[in-house]
Amino acid sequence: MALRDKIAEKHDKAENHRFVKLLFSGEMPKNIYADFLFNQLVAYSRLESLAQRYGLLFGIEDIRRADLMQEDLTELGEKPGFRKATSNYVSYLNNVPAEKLMAHIYVRHFGDMYGGQMLKKVVPSQGRMYEFKDRAELINRVRSKLSDDLGDEANKAFDFVLELFDELANAYDIPAT
Secondary structure (H helix, E strand, O other): OOHHHHOHHHHHHHHOOHHHHHHHHOOOOHHHHHHHHHHHHHHHHHHHHHHHHOOOOOOOHHHOOHHHHHHHHHHHOOOOOOOHHHHHHHHHHOOOOHHHHHHHHHHHHHHHHOOHHHHOOOOOOOOHHHOOOOHHHHHHHHHOOOOHHHHHHHHHHHHHHHHHHHHHHHHOOOOOO
16 A cells, blocks of 8 residues: 555545644634744754754755744744644654654655645745745655655654644634534
């Protein structure tokens, strides 16, 4: 079974989450987006740091998003909060074997390269984090580093994404649609 098929259920759950629906609506308040973006920045910074340490970003260095997230966050000028879901995720990442980290790159960064192309038009910042140099080629290079046996770990990555979506949706009383 292909990696994409192994994560289809969790991907659909994330894509249809009430937080994501607000995100794509174009009506995301700056403060909520800043909170989301800050927590993404913390998670991506750790993930990218570990991936760099283990040589996983060789040939795909342009995948890194943390600096661009920081630029978007600075532009927003809001004071975001650090979420428990993010703390849980970073703690988990610190114990993930190097060979499984690409599953997390796949879930998070492919989301930015695909859905992020629509998001950059509706988020309350310039959406720099969704801009990629030669996106199609980068996707191909990342795919060459993936294997179908990453499915279980990719689903764990989605669990942490969903945990953050739940925490933010509950904190800001985002209704189900």
